[in-house]
Every structure is written in C-alpha cells, then in structure tokens.
Amino acid sequence: MLKKLILPIIFAAVAAYLFYSAYQQRSVATFLWAISFSLACLASTTSLLRDAVIVIISLTVTMALVETGLAYAPDLMGKKPDTGINTGKDKSVFAYFDSAQTYNTPAYWHLGEFGSQPQPGAFTAKKVASNGDVLYDTIFTIGKDGFRVTPQYDANLAPKTTSDQSGHRINFLGDSFTFGEGVADNETMSFYTGDLLNGDKVPSNLKAYTPLVVKNYGIHGWGIHQSLAVLQSQLDTKADVQVVLTAPWHASRVACADFFSLGSPKYQLEPSGEVKRDGYCRSFVWVEHSPKALRALITSSKIFNLIQDSLLVTTDQDKQIELYLGVLKTMALESKKRGERLVVGFIKADEAWFIGTYNNDKVLAKIKGMGIDAVDLTLAAKNEDLSRQYYIHELDKHPTAAANLERVHILLRHLEKP
Numbered sequence: 012m013l014k015k016l017i018l019p020i021i022f023a024a025v026a027a028y029l030f031y032s033a034y035q036q037r038s039v040a041t042f043l044w045a046i047s048f049s050l051a052c053l054a055s056t057t058s059l060l061r062d063a064v065i066v067i068i069s070l071t072v073t074m075a076l077v078e079t080g081l082a083y084a085p086d087l088m089g090k091k092p093d094t095g096i097n098t099g100k101d102k103s104v105f106a107y108f109d110s111a112q113t114y115n116t117p118a119y120w121h122l123g124e125f126g127s128q129p130q131p132g133a134f135t136a137k138k139v140a141s142n143g144d145v146l147y148d149t150i151f152t153i154g155k156d157g158f159r160v161t162p163q164y165d166a167n168l169a170p171k172t173t174s175d176q177s178g179h180r181i182n183f184l185g186d187s188f189t190f191g192e193g194v195a196d197n198e199t200m201s202f203y204t205g206d207l208l209n210g211d212k213v214p215s216n217l218k219a220y221t222p223l224v225v226k227n228y229g230i231h232g233w234g235i236h237q238s239l240a241v242l243q244s245q246l247d248t249k250a251d252v253q254v255v256l257t258a259p260w261h262a263s264r265v266a267c268a269d270f271f272s273l274g275s276p277k278y279q280l281e282p283s284g285e286v287k288r289d290g291y292c293r294s295f296v297w298v299e300h301s302p303k304a305l306r307a308l309i310t311s312s313k314i315f316n317l318i319q320d321s322l323l324v325t326t327d328q329d330k331q332i333e334l335y336l337g338v339l340k341t342m343a344l345e346s347k348k349r350g351e352r353l354v355v356g357f358i359k360a361d362e363a364w365f366i367g368t369y370n371n372d373k374v375l376a377k378i379k380g381m382g383i384d385a386v387d388l389t390l391a392a393k394n395e396d397l398s399r400q401y402y403i404h405e406l407d408k409h410p411t412a413a414a415n416l417e418r419v420h421i422l423l424r425h426l427e428k429p
Contacts, residue, residue: 022052039312040078047071074314081313106146106406109137114151115231124244125237126275126292128230129153138193138407146404147193156246159190159227161201163209180224181205182248184238185256186264188358188410189229193403198412200256201227203419213423220251220426229256232271234264235338239286240276242345253346254422255339256388258358259365259374262335266325267292270311278338284381285344286337329367336377343383355385356422359394386425388418 029045032038047068054064108115114136120127131153138146152160183189183201191199197206205225207213228241228248235257242248264272273293278286309315325331339355346353355378359371371394378385391397401414410418 019052019055022048022055026052037311039308039314040075040082042308043071043075043078047075078313081317104140104142104406106138106140106404109139111135112137122274123157125230125233125240126273127232127271128157129159131155131157136193140404140406144404144406146407149193149195151191152196159199159201159229160196161199161205161225161227162196163202163205164224164226178222178224179220180226180250181220181252181254182226182228182250183254183256184235184241185229185356186233186261187229187231188258189227189256190231191227191229191415192231192409193407194410194412194415198415199227200254200415200419200422201225203416204422207419207423214427216427217423226250232264232269234261234272234275235335235342236265236276236278236286239278239338239342239345240288242342243288249349250351252352252354252426253342254354254356255342256356256358257339259332259335259360259369259371262328262331265335265338266331268326268331278334278341280334280337284337285341286334327367328365329369332367332369332374336374336381339378339383340381343381353384354422354425355383356388356418357385359387359389359391361394386421388421390414390417 026045026048029041029048033042033045050064050068050071054061054068112135113119114134119129119134121130122128129151133150133152135149136151137148140146152162154160181204183204189200191201196202202225205223208217208221208223226248228238230237235255238255242253263269264275265278267275267277270293275292277289277292279289281287325334343353357375357378359375362370365371375385375387389397390401397408401411401417402408403411
C-alpha cells in the first residue's frame with residue numbers, strides 16, 4: 012500500500028512547489044506544469060476518468076512547453092526590450108522583488124480608465140539581486156486619485172487643486188522614470204521641482220512660477236498615450252506647464268505592443284499627423300472584465316500575448332514611432348488650446364533599440380520639427396554612456412535621486428527661456 016502512495020506523494024509535492032513558484036514568479040508556464048503534476052497525482056491514485064485526465068494532462072503539458080519555449084524566443088513576439096533595464100554583464104545574477112514587499116502585487120494594481128494604475132495607500136518597495144545586493148528599499152505613497160504623492164502637496168493622500176488663482180502649477184507626465192521607481196517620495200522630479208522653486212533656490216526670473224503646486228502623473232509601465240488620455244480626461248490637469256518625460260521606447264507602448272498595455276487608451280494616426288482615440292489596447296472585453304487574479308494569469312501568458320500580437324498589434328517599429336510622434340503632436344495642440352506650455356523632456360534610447368530607419372537624433376529632430384519645445388535630459392551624449400551615479404544598479408537602470416535632481420536643474424534652466 013505504501014509503495015502505491017509513493018508516486019502520488021511525489022507528484023503532489025512537486026505540484027505544491029510549482030503552484031507556490033508560479034505565484035511567486037507570476038509564471039503561467041509554471042502554473043501549467045503544476046496543474047499537470049496535480050492531474051498526474053489524481054491519475055495515479057484512481058482509475059475514475061483516467062483516460063480523460065490523461066488527455067487533459069497532454070494538453071496542459073503541451074501548453075506548458077509552448078509557454079516555456081516562447082519565454083526563450085522573444086523574437087517571435089516581434090518586440091525588443093524597451094529600456095535595457097538589466098544591463099548587467101553577469102547574466103547569472105538577476106533581480107527580483109522581495110516577497111515581503113507590497114508594491115507590484117495584486118493588492119497594488121487595478122485596471123482603471125487609463126489602464127493599470129496603483130491603489131491608494133503606502134506600499135513598501137524592495138528589489139534585491141540574487142548576489143545579495145539591495146537595489147532599492149523604499150516606500151511609494153499613492154494618493155486617492157491613484158497617482159503618486161508629492162509630499163509638499165499631498166500629505167493627506169488627497170489630490171491638491173489650484174482654486175487659488177494666484178498659485179501656479181507644473182504637471183509631470185510619463186512612466187516609471189517620472190513616477191520615481193526605486194526612490195522615495197521626496198526624491199522624484201516632481202518633489203525637487205517644487206522644493207527648488209518654492210524654496211528660493213532658483214534664479215529670480217523663475218519666481219513667476221511661485222507659489223507652485225507640482226503634480227506627478229507618472230505611472231510604472233505607462234506610455235505617452237496615457238499621458239494624453241490624462242490631459243483629455245475630466246481630471247483637474249490645468250497647469251502653467253505640462254512636462255512630458257519620454258523616450259523613443261515609449262513607441263511600442265503607444266502602439267499597444269507591450270503586454271502590460273492591456274486596457275490602456277488606444278489611438279490611431281490621422282492624415283493630419285494627429286491621433287484620434289480608438290478604444291483600448293489589446294482589448295478583449297471578456298479579459299478586461301474578468302476577476303483580477305484570472306486577468307493577471309491570462310495576461311501573463313506568452314500564448315495569449317502572441318495571439319494579441321498577431322491580431323491587435325503593429326510590430327513595424329517605424330509605424331510605432333510615427334504613432335508616438337502623432338501623440339506628442341496632439342499633446343502639443345491640446346496644451347496650446349488650453350494656453351499652457353508643453354515641454355518634452357527627451358531621454359535617448361540605447362542605439363541597439365532601433366531596428367528601423369529611426370535613431371535618437373532623427374526622433375528628436377522630428378519632435379522639434381513639429382514646433383514642440385523639447386530639452387535633452389539623457390545626462391549623457393549616449394544613453395549607453397550614462398554615468399553610474401545616475402542609475403540605480405546594473406540590473407535596474409531607473410534613475411537615482413541624483414539623476415532626478417540633475418534633470419530638474421536642466422529643466423529649470425530650460426524654463427528660464429521664453
């Protein structure tokens with residue numbers, strides 16, 4: 012009797028470990044392997060419906076193999092990495108989020124009108140490397156409106172409005188660089204801008220912007236299409252200056268090519284060079300309205316992503332960049348209508364990112380050629396040559412507090428110009 016139970020016990024133990032691993036790594040392939048071993052345990056203990064169970068096992072194993080294979084075949088997905096976040100020379104060392112943190116968990120995210128967005132609250136964020144390095148260990152505070160708190164203005168987790176007509180406001184729009192991935196609430200570009208301007212630490216001709224309120228509309232994984240949607244929404248975004256922090260690799264996000272763009276605003280390019288709203292990215296309504304846990308599982312699937320890429324996504328990088336430029340043009344026109352100044356803070360991509368006819372210089376020239384006010388915030392002649400003090404770690408090239416402060420100094424010098 013004991014011998015008969017050995018194999019089922021082994022199958023059950025392996026399945027339990029795989030289920031735990033799948034949860035920790037958010038891995039659909041591991042989840043499918045876990046189901047396969049669970050069913051193998053069932054098939055080895057009873058003859059009831061054994062043939063049907065074996066058929067199901069063959070299907071789950073096949074799907075697991077495909078999922079695993081796609082993970083090692085990114086070229087099939089028609090995409091390139093967007094930021095070169097992991098540039099470590101030793102690829103055996105990898106970064107991961109500490110299991111005790113509360114950021115980047117199901118409790119952190121929800122699907123809102125602009126796509127994935129954080130829930131209100133204070134969340135611990137800790138990222139570590141397999142060699143023991145701590146990349147960052149901080150807290151992200153999210154206001155009631157779903158955007159990151161800038162401490163001078165959002166101490167009560169409520170969005171600050173500008174009903175006082177004597178006050179001024181600058182909005183920051185963008186992605187995790189704008190949000191301040193890996194740095195504290197008082198180390199973001201939004202914080203430093205307010206701190207310098209309101210604290211009499213800038214030239215006198217910038218006093219026209221004081222007293223100042225600064226709002227951070229950056230979210231991890233967002234693209235400038237979401238920034239445009241924020242400006243076109245019912246939110247109170249009226250400001251003296253709209254600062255858009257962007258890089259060419261936002262183009263794939265704008266074109267809905269990245270799996271995490273699910274549910275974000277979709278735009279199409281018009282003959283005028285502007286863009287028009289066209290529903291939502293990678294939109295399967297039944298997925299968007301499914302329970303959060305199920306939606307997270309489905310959207311993490313490489314098979315599901317491949318189906319989406321085949322049916323819903325343009326993989327031509329030049330066309331993605333043209334759409335990206337169209338979004339910037341539309342943002343500029345939107346700001347002009349509102350009597351606001353739009354400033355594009357441009358960060359260069361690694362040269363290896365480009366696979367079409369564009370490069371950093373051509374993209375920036377196109378932006379300026381549309382009459383858009385732009386300033387180079389790369390902090391290096393080439394992104395590949397960025398000084399070590401300006402990024403968190405070789406495994407995560409998000410900006411440090413020093414980079415955010417230096418970019419604000421460059422931005423403020425730029426704002427001195429009419």
